Amino acid sequence: MAEFLPIIIVGAIIGTFTVIFLAAYVLEKKSKETKEFERHMSDKEITGRLLQYAKPYWKQFAAVLVIMLISTVYDLVSPLLIGHIEETVKGKFELSYLFSVVAVYAGILIVSLICTYLQAMILQTTGQKILSALRQDMFTHIENLSHEQLNNIPVGKLVTRVSNDPNAISYMFTNILVTLVKNVMVIFGVLGAMLMLNYALTLMVLCFVPFVVLFTVIFRKFSRKVHRGVNDATTDINTYLSENLSGMKITQIFNQEDRKMEAFLEKSNNLKKAKRNRMIVFGIFRPLVYMLYISSVMCLLYMGGKGYIADQVIFGQAMTSGVIVTFYMYISKFFNPIQTLAEQFDMLQRSFASAEKMFTIMDMVPEVVDEEDAIELDEIKGEIEFKDVWFAYKPDEWVLKGVSFHVQPRQTVAFVGSTGSGKTTILSLICRNYDIQKGQILIDGIDIRKIKISSLRRHFGQMLQDVFLFSGDIRSNIILREENITDEEVMEACRYVNADSFINKLENGLDEVVRERGNNFSAGQRQLLSFARTIIHKPSVIILDEATANIDTETEILIQDSLEKIKDIGTMLIVAHRLSTIQHSDNIIVLSHGVIVEQGNHQELLKQKGRYYQLYTLQFNKQQLLGSGNE
Numbered sequence: 001m002a003e004f005l006p007i008i009i010v011g012a013i014i015g016t017f018t019v020i021f022l023a024a025y026v027l028e029k030k031s032k033e034t035k036e037f038e039r040h041m042s043d044k045e046i047t048g049r050l051l052q053y054a055k056p057y058w059k060q061f062a063a064v065l066v067i068m069l070i071s072t073v074y075d076l077v078s079p080l081l082i083g084h085i086e087e088t089v090k091g092k093f094e095l096s097y098l099f100s101v102v103a104v105y106a107g108i109l110i111v112s113l114i115c116t117y118l119q120a121m122i123l124q125t126t127g128q129k130i131l132s133a134l135r136q137d138m139f140t141h142i143e144n145l146s147h148e149q150l151n152n153i154p155v156g157k158l159v160t161r162v163s164n165d166p167n168a169i170s171y172m173f174t175n176i177l178v179t180l181v182k183n184v185m186v187i188f189g190v191l192g193a194m195l196m197l198n199y200a201l202t203l204m205v206l207c208f209v210p211f212v213v214l215f216t217v218i219f220r221k222f223s224r225k226v227h228r229g230v231n232d233a234t235t236d237i238n239t240y241l242s243e244n245l246s247g248m249k250i251t252q253i254f255n256q257e258d259r260k261m262e263a264f265l266e267k268s269n270n271l272k273k274a275k276r277n278r279m280i281v282f283g284i285f286r287p288l289v290y291m292l293y294i295s296s297v298m299c300l301l302y303m304g305g306k307g308y309i310a311d312q313v314i315f316g317q318a319m320t321s322g323v324i325v326t327f328y329m330y331i332s333k334f335f336n337p338i339q340t341l342a343e344q345f346d347m348l349q350r351s352f353a354s355a356e357k358m359f360t361i362m363d364m365v366p367e368v369v370d371e372e373d374a375i376e377l378d379e380i381k382g383e384i385e386f387k388d389v390w391f392a393y394k395p396d397e398w399v400l401k402g403v404s405f406h407v408q409p410r411q412t413v414a415f416v417g418s419t420g421s422g423k424t425t426i427l428s429l430i431c432r433n434y435d436i437q438k439g440q441i442l443i444d445g446i447d448i449r450k451i452k453i454s455s456l457r458r459h460f461g462q463m464l465q466d467v468f469l470f471s472g473d474i475r476s477n478i479i480l481r482e483e484n485i486t487d488e489e490v491m492e493a494c495r496y497v498n499a500d501s502f503i504n505k506l507e508n509g510l511d512e513v514v515r516e517r518g519n520n521f522s523a524g525q526r527q528l529l530s531f532a533r534t535i536i537h538k539p540s541v542i543i544l545d546e547a548t549a550n551i552d553t554e555t556e557i558l559i560q561d562s563l564e565k566i567k568d569i570g571t572m573l574i575v576a577h578r579l580s581t582i583q584h585s586d587n588i589i590v591l592s593h594g595v596i597v598e599q600g601n602h603q604e605l606l607k608q609k610g611r612y613y614q615l616y617t618l619q620f621n622k623q624q625l626l627g628s629g630n631e
Contacts, residue, residue: 064122127171144369153361161358208292215292244264376452383406385406386426386439407573463527478529502528535569541570580619
C-alpha cells in the first residue's frame with residue numbers, strides 16, 4: 001500500500017479540485033435559472049451559420065487540412081526518434097548512425113516549419129475575405145432596417161457590431177478552428193502511438209482524461225458568461241462615447257464635464273471588472289490542465305522508473321529507458337494541445353459571443369420591405385392621394401386618424417399645425433419610411449406598397465431641417481449617388497438654388513473639405529447644399545420639412561427665390577412653421593391632433609377665420625412686435 005501512496009496523494013488533490021468546481025458549476029446553474037436573461041443561441045447554431053461564410057473557400061481549407069496532416073507527422077515521429085537516439089547512445093554507439101537519425105529529425109522539422117508558414121498565409125488571406133463578407137452583410141442589413149428599428153438601436157451598439165465583433169470572429173477562422181482540428185488529430189495520433197508502444201502506461205495517462213473533459217465543460221459555462229459580460233460592457237462604453245462625443249458642445253455649455261467624466265469612469269470600471277472576471281476564469285482553467293499534465297508525468301516517472309530500476313514487468317509490459325523517454329515526450333504532445341485548448345476555447349467563446357451579438361442584429365426582420373409583386377417605376381407624375389390613413393408609432397396611440405387628401409401633379413401643398421399634429425409623419429409615410437396600419441397611400445394611382453422602395457425613393461427629393469453632410473468635399477455631398485455627373489452640372493444645380501453665392505468664395509470651390517457633419521459650414525450654407533443635392537437628381541416629388549427653420553433672413557431670401565424655381569420641377573410638399581414660406585402654395589392643409597381640420601389656399605383659409613387664421617394672426621402680431629422692438 002505504501003508504494004502507491006504518491007499516486008493516492010495525486011488522486012486526492014485532483015479529487016478535491018473536482019469537488020470544488022462541481023459545486024461552483026451547480027451554484028452557477030441555479031443562479032442562472034433564477035434570473036431573467038435574453039435568449040442565447042447554441043454553439044451548434046452559431047457554428048453552422050458561421051461555416052456558411054467559410055463554405056465558398058472550402059478548397060483553401062482542404063489545402064490547409066492536407067498541410068496539417070503533413071505537419072502532424074512531426075508531432076508523432078519526433079518522440080520515437082528521440083527515444084531511438086537515447087537507446088542508440090546507451091547501446092553500441094556509432095556516430096555515423098547517430099548523424100543519420102538526427103538528419104531525419106531535422107528534415108521532418110524543416111518540412112513542419114514550411115507547412116506552418118503555408119498554413120498561416122492561406123488562413124490569413126481566407127480569413128480576411130470572410131471578415132469582409134461578414135462586415136458587408138452586417139452593414140447591408142442595417143441599411144435595410146426601418147427608421148423605427150434604427151431609432152431603437154443606439155449608434156454605438158451598431159458601431160461595435162460592425163467594427164469590433166467581426167474581428168473576434170475572424171480569429172476563429174484564421175486560427176481557432178484549424179488549430180482545434182490539428183489538436184484533435186495530434187491527440188488521437190499520439191494516443192494511437194502510445195497504445196502501440198506501451199498500453200499499460202497509456203492506460204495510466206488515460207486516467208487523467210475524464211478530469212480534463214470535466215474541467216473543460218465547467219470552464220465552458222463560466223467562459224461564455226464572462227465573454228458576454230465583456231461584450232456588453234464594450235458595447236455600453238461605445239454607445240456612451242458615440243452619444244457624448246457628438247454632444248460635447250452641450251456638455252461644455254452647461255459645465256457638465258465632471259458629471260460626464262464620472263459616468264464614463266463608471267462604465268470604464270464596468271469594462272475593467274468584466275475583463276478581470278474573464279482573466280480569472282481563464283487563469284484558473286489553464287493551470288488546472290497543467291496540473292493534470294504534471295501529475296501524469298509524475299506517475300509516469302514513478303511507475304516507469306520503478307519498473308525500470310527493479311527490472312519489473314507491469315501488466316506484461318517491459319519498461320526501458322527508451323520507452324520512458326518516448327512516453328515523456330508523448331505525454332507532452334498529448335497535453336500540449338489540451339493546454340492550448342484552454343486558450344483556443346477562450347477565444348472560441350469570445351468569437352461565439354461576438355457572433356451571437358451580430359446575428360441578433362442580423363436576425364431583426366426589416367419592418368418595411370418590398371412585396372413579392374412590387375414593381376419598378378421609370379417615372380412618376382407626382383399625383384399623391386391619402387385615403388383614410390391611420391398610423392401610430394406605438395400601438396393604439398394614433399398620430400394620424402383617418403387622414404384623406406389629394407395632391408395633383410406639380411401642385412405645391414403645405415402642411416400646417418402645432419407640434420405633434422402629424423405633419424412630418426405624413427411626409428415620412430409618403431416616402432415609406434414607415435408602413436401605415438390602416439388606409440391607403442397612392443402615387444399616380446398605385447399603392448406605394450406595390451412599388452419597390454428603392455424605385456419609390458429614387459423619384460423623391462427630401463430637404464430636412466437638420467441637414468446631414470458627410471465627411472469629404474462639397475462635390476461628393478451634392479452628387480451623393482454614384483452617377484456620371486460633371487462639375488458643370490453640379491455648378492448649374494448650385495446656381496439654380498443660389499448655393500454658388502458662397503461656393504465661389506471658397507478657396508477650393510467644389511473641392512472644399514467638408515468636416516464631420518459639415519460643422520465648418522453655417523446652417524444656411526448646409527441647407528443650400530441640401531437644395532443643390534436634391535435638385536441635381538431631378539426628383540418628381542420634392543419634400544421640404546422645416547427647411548427654412550434655422551436660417552438667417554439673408555439666407556431665407558435666397559432659399560425663397562430657390563423655392564420659386566423649384567416649383568417648376570415637380571410636385572412640392574412643404575412643412576413650415578413660418579407661414580410666410582407657404583403663402584403661395586396651391587393648397588394648405590391644416591392638421592390638429594392627427595386630423596385635417598381645414599384646407600384651401602392662403603386667402604380662402606384667412607376668410608374662414610379658423611385655425612389657420614389664428615396661427616397666421618399670431619405670427620403676424622409677433623413679427624410686428626419684434627419689428628417695433630427693433631426700432
